[in-house]
Amino acid sequence: MQTYSAPLRDMRFALHELFDSNKTIELPGYEAFSPDLFDTILEEAAKFFTDTLLPINLSGDIEGCHYENGVVRTPKGFKEAYDAFCAGGWHGLSSDPAYGGQGLPMTVGKLVEEMICACNLSFGMYPGLTHGASIALKSFGSEALKDLYLPHFTDGSWSGTMCLTEPHCGTDLGLMRTKAVPQDDGTFLVTGNKIFISAGEHDLTENIIHLVLARLPDAPPGIKGISLFLVPKFIPDANGRPGTRNGVSCSGIEHKLGIKASATCQINLDEATGWIVGEPHKGMRSMFAMMNEARLGVAIQGLGVGEAAYQGAVAYAKERLQGRSLSGPKYPEKPADPIIVHPDVRRMLLTMRAYNEGCRALGTWVASIQDEVLRSIDPKVREAAEDFVAMMTPIMKAMFTDFGFESANLAVQIYGGHGYIREHGMEQYVRDARIAQIYEGTNGIQALDLVGRKLPANMGRSLRRFFHPVQEFIDANKDDAQIGEMVQGYAKAFGALQLATGHIAQKGMADPEEAGAAATEYLRLFGLVALGFMWLRATKVSLAALAAGSQETAFYEGKIATARFFFDRLLPQTGSLWFSIKSGKASMMALPADVF
């Protein structure tokens, strides 16, 4: 069954105990918030999303979106839910107050996003895309464009898209063909065919604003000749209301594996009127403003689905009676024991739990640093924060989405045959989660971004933003009576990461293919070490809470037990990863292409 109850206790743990929400509210612009207010918002969000978005998740998947004559109809209940979502103020929760938003810190905003994704990933695509578009517009748009469009993005009355992909051009945007021809009035006529445009056409909003990558006539070839344009479906009239229909249309939607309630559109631009966003030929910069934000959003999608899958699996594991415990019947009065008594079922549940809680902690850490990027007045703090977020973005995107997909599959496995059929909703999680490993840059591209851009950036400065706090923690705790042994085990994995980093820096300098060959394993190694750091901190905090006499013994002991599982069963993969990395590119590149 699709069942979900927002993990509010664990969210508060991440927000207030693992990290310090009081530090967040010291940042300029966040003074009006308080830890208590954060908790209230999370509770309200949990209630609203589980009431409105969860009930239309499975039905939306079964019904899907429908296309006819250029019009896309979202599934039953989506329009009503979207209207309620906007009316409740959830759309502009983290948006800039200057344009009508509530300016909630990222730290809390990401936890709210997680709930949306857990309840209904397809639904979350619509506000999510608008959010990405608003970031690009806010960063690079003219004041006139911002004043006209951003308030509509904030309240959700207009939605946004990102029009990048063309049939022959996905990862390699330099191959793009869509053209923009300047007009005398300062606008542009944009012509081309875009595919895979999420929320490209739908019936939720009165206007749809496309952010379109295209080439100017004088553009240099490749990605240095790409500019960004704003192309509204309806051109706003003098009163700022949707006016004339623009030359942009939807010629079809894709039949996809999952997120079927999210319309994935083919968009034709036929001399559509557009306005440039940012400077000519600098479109990739604006695009990356959207993209980096979108990648962190996709990471949270992985976590959201992973959590929903975990909860569905736990419910079934406690309820499904099948077989007896290997250590003797646990419920002799019942015809069989619930399957949660079986070690292998627990292995699956604990794997999901360790992923989800670890990723929630890491996501909260990164979001708290994003808040410094956005709000700190100290340029040194901002620089350090930007370094850290830039480096963690590909790691989070790839690892969270890999784990989300794995968790969805583990949930199906726990349900057995009942997971493979539609009615319990577990197979939907598998199909929905799968896209997150692909879009906004495949996970292989994330790994290349990490080793090719983020590691070498500023002579490894970004790396130190992670390595230093970890090393400090190890030094401070390696002889601790309670967690010293755990820390020492962890230090070996951290050592493997350091060795692998050195290996890639050295070999990759001389031969970029060496870095490319190591990339995916390195990203996973880095990600596991980052999660391990979260689990060490969680253990330390939990032990302290218990020592201080907390009555929440089940919660804190659960943390500690899950941490042990992580260190026993998941972190050891780092050893094999380092072994694979150091084998180098030879066995990967030796085979001539025609032998495949």
Next chain:
Amino acid sequence: MQTYSAPLRDMRFALHELFDSNKTIELPGYEAFSPDLFDTILEEAAKFFTDTLLPINLSGDIEGCHYENGVVRTPKGFKEAYDAFCAGGWHGLSSDPAYGGQGLPMTVGKLVEEMICACNLSFGMYPGLTHGASIALKSFGSEALKDLYLPHFTDGSWSGTMCLTEPHCGTDLGLMRTKAVPQDDGTFLVTGNKIFISAGEHDLTENIIHLVLARLPDAPPGIKGISLFLVPKFIPDANGRPGTRNGVSCSGIEHKLGIKASATCQINLDEATGWIVGEPHKGMRSMFAMMNEARLGVAIQGLGVGEAAYQGAVAYAKERLQGRSLSGPKYPEKPADPIIVHPDVRRMLLTMRAYNEGCRALGTWVASIQDEVLRSIDPKVREAAEDFVAMMTPIMKAMFTDFGFESANLAVQIYGGHGYIREHGMEQYVRDARIAQIYEGTNGIQALDLVGRKLPANMGRSLRRFFHPVQEFIDANKDDAQIGEMVQGYAKAFGALQLATGHIAQKGMADPEEAGAAATEYLRLFGLVALGFMWLRATKVSLAALAAGSQETAFYEGKIATARFFFDRLLPQTGSLWFSIKSGKASMMALPADVF
């Protein structure tokens, strides 16, 4: 695109070079075959299946099966393909000549099965189920039942099912409620509800013969009180033709993640007339005769889909132009290089290749030993062969299907967004492959079967059937000038398997939960070591062929390069697995169930 060309060269490699097909045809009953004839059969099979089954794979998935008023309609083209399949003699290829079959050795039969699964997994379910039913009937049925039903199973005019699962009872068959009441004429009236019955109702054959597990009135509780019954849809008349409609009906089909062209039925038995197969209360024994065969068949499903996914991915990786090689443009005249130049794409392709070719080799080895089980006149040889096949069955079932699913997902990943949509057919492989990890005993159950039954059986005798040849190979080749280094690396993984085996034997004896906690990782460790043995042998054979002046340098060098990739990138996982195994059950069992 779904493209498939049977890997005939690699099949011949496994059949004749890695193992010895001449040894197979020395077995009694196989004298009429020859290695050349095997090759001819494989070629004909490849042609027939790619011509008839592949073209209706994607269309069958899109259309699915339809249920109305108790009748199930298979997708367009399935009936015609099935008729051609039977008319061509493919249905009885490996069946017993005593009942009209062609008695092909398992060694070749499994390679033929792989092709069927690669072309159309859903289609393969229909003859596959019949094959399983015929094995149970042949082993335990009365002469009268065998004479009446087996010829129809062989020619495919009647199909078979396995009716095990009930809504509340899957893995734990002891909970079964379906009842069978003896009648004066020696028949039984069978009443109950079965679910998840593959091929339970369809329009391909004139009769459907259900093999149904049920309880007799005097049955002891649990799995020791289960008997097996044959329940035909139409009761054969005096002429052996389908006569009166029996009290068995289909009340619906499941909406599933995949294998949509395979009808998964809810079957109601309402005082249906049945005939007992085997002794009363000994139904589990008969069921396991079907089940073990079915598990090996499911393993081959994993391999078949994995190979199809690999071929689809290779085609796209060679054709899709995107980005430039990290070592400089490889096709400067084109707008971009094909993505096969990228290390991470190669990592994915080589992973699939190493899985597929390794599993094909291992499957051929096990099939050649199955032939000894079936045909050897030496009881000692048969005993050793039975031990080996029994032990390898859960390993193959779980590992091949895990790898098949992983390969399907890697193919989607290589296609990127184009893999997530329906038209190229890659996402179908993901959906289809997923069931193989679940049915015929989930992969977790396979792991328990390995550590709980197969390892301790006959005081570890089964284990020696694998350990001894591996140790011999290591001893004979560890100082070899060409492969010595590879063998020494492998010996470490083999050592980890030996240590893990000792650990489980020792700890599991005192506490079965310790064995249960180690089971999944142990199965994977064992499987990787078994694949490593195949890759060592493949390397040795390939080096010898090249040294002997073979002109097929691309083929043999491809083998050696893929082996190197396996040892560099995949086998190292064994280190982490052993590390996890030895951590024991503590962190898995500590958390109280209500904290989940």
